[in-house]
Amino acid sequence: MADAEYHFDTLKIRAAYDPGEHNQAVFPPIYQTAAYEFRDTAHASKLFTFSEQGFLYTRVTNPTVDVLEKRIATLDGGTVGLAVASGMAAITYTLLTLAENSGRILTSTYLYGGSTDAFQKLFLQFGVAFDQSPHIDDAKALERDIKPDNKAIFVETVSNPTGAVVDLEALSALAHKHGIPLVVDNTFAAPYLLNPIKYGADIVVYSATKALNGHGNLITGVIVESGKFPWDNDNFPQMEENIYALRDRATGQECSPLEVFPNAAFVTRIRLRYLNYFSAVLSPFDAYLALVGIETLSERVAKQVSNTQKVIAYLEHSPHVAWVKHPSVKSSPYYRLGQKYLPKGAPGILSFGFKGTVEQSEAFLAALKLWSYHGNVGDARSLIVNSPESTHSELMPEEQKLADIEPNLLRISLRLEGADDLIADLDREFVKVFRAKGAGHAA
Ligand SMILES: Cc1ncc(COP(=O)(O)O)c(C=O)c1O
Structure with missing residues (x-):
């Protein structure tokens, strides 16, 4: 049976791996090697010209990493995947490939703080400009922000930290009308909750550090590339540039990724240019850990969704909570989009407004016993963090406002513990903090 005929839960364990090709090893082995022995000179020549599939040097391809790349591409319904050493590298290589040397990227104000910071402070030095539009929720208004040198629309499918859900169909229709791809960061939803390619996204990027791996x-x-975008539409001459490694063995004629791998041209260009030379290479051991994590993706995320519902129900009735932001909350402006795009539930990241002073908020965070206090939302352990002072502290106050990050926001990432224990911890410390005497300035 072809992979395409299996369900998600089967594919996350079995896609893209045949034990018969790996000494009958049941789990994909860790190929901890820098290079691969050529069988003979003809084999070497074929590998160096990419006319035979195989492995040459781990900076560009590796068998363990290859299983991970193919597995995630399968789970997302893409044609091909590329794994790199971090989510930021995935975002950077993608956007540089699209807009290198004088393009613009239209994006949202609802982004991971590191993305916003890099877009504003680093990319300009590579000739890439960003426009952070406040109209991401309204495709008609957003269209007015598209400029002639725009090379992509980039958004988070479910945003960090407030859980804004984008209208993928509207944004992909808009991008395609202007001959540019829709690129989405699907880190929070992961392929289990949402497959953006199904709704028209052309490139999907992940910080697999988070839900995909799930263990911190x-x-x-x-x-991940959809394989559907028409890169020969004259907006992306770089995709038609010849690359030496893709030359014809007989004639020596160089070819472009688009000619040689029409359904994988984008990822191939990144592999041969940015991964090859800038080299944020994923180690085989880390690829192996990611494969271990993905085997339980559905089970973990389903538990997170259910824990999230229980904690939201508690927070919504707490006198110490000013508001709760999550797409599953009926009053959320993203409730309708959440129902449409996240039918299995919205990711376990939510934020709430602490109804008290800054001192009380700090005392509350310090007193919690069970909850972790750090910035990495993908851990198996639940966390709580004061985002305005930590994960999004690089944003100026006005930027935090545009990103809908209120000063009293606490971000929660719900994971795998017993929900009753997590709620009991919140409840105990709320009671203690608000019983204590003395109040500072309002948070
Ligand atoms: C939505 C999102 N995208 C990208 C990143 C960056 O990923 P990494 O830390 O793996 O580089 C993060 C990190 O927190 C994130 O939350």
């Missing part, structure tokens, strides 16, 4: 024990990024 590695840093990894992945890029």
